[in-house]
Amino acid sequence: MTNSYLNILGLAYRAGKCSLGEETIVKDIQKNKAKLVLLANDIGPQTYKKLTNKCKTYEIPLRVVDDRETMSNAIGKSQRVAIAILDAGFAAKIKSLLG
Template identity: 45%
Template sequence: MENRQKVLNLLGLARRAGKITTGSELVLNEVRNNKAHLVFVANDSGKDIQKRMADKCTSFHVVLDKESFTQTELSIAIGQKRTVLAVCDIGFAKKMRSLLD
């Protein structure tokens, strides 16, 4: 199994564990409150949402991935139609980052 698929599987597991926040405003709140450890933005999402997330994640030193997955891939992984999601557990975030590097 390739690493991208492993990350998608981990996203589904993290969602079932309640460690994922979805939706742009909720994700921004998690980033502001230093609860988000990794933020995913679909690479086919709008430029405005990509810029907002990039600016906020840079300001609060949160790792942002906006290149790896499409909206469809993220949506299937978590079982909801979403373009933005935050991983709010350090263990899941570290494992996902290591798989993506």
């Protein structure tokens, strides 16, 4: 897996195009504001199930990426296991880099 998507993730975050925190992400999925949800590969099973189910229901693309450490470093926040991308351009770019 390349780290170039992490650069885009950092840009998206600094541009204010990300939402963090399980509850906020769920709300953004329900409002169809989330264009892509990224989950850490070491996310807890309950959070994983909740977010994957929401994404399926609302047809929001979802990717399991690196561990929480790597994801958190990309945006400069600690212990983040889920990040929603709220901008279609950033989401498309990240999806293309993740394959």
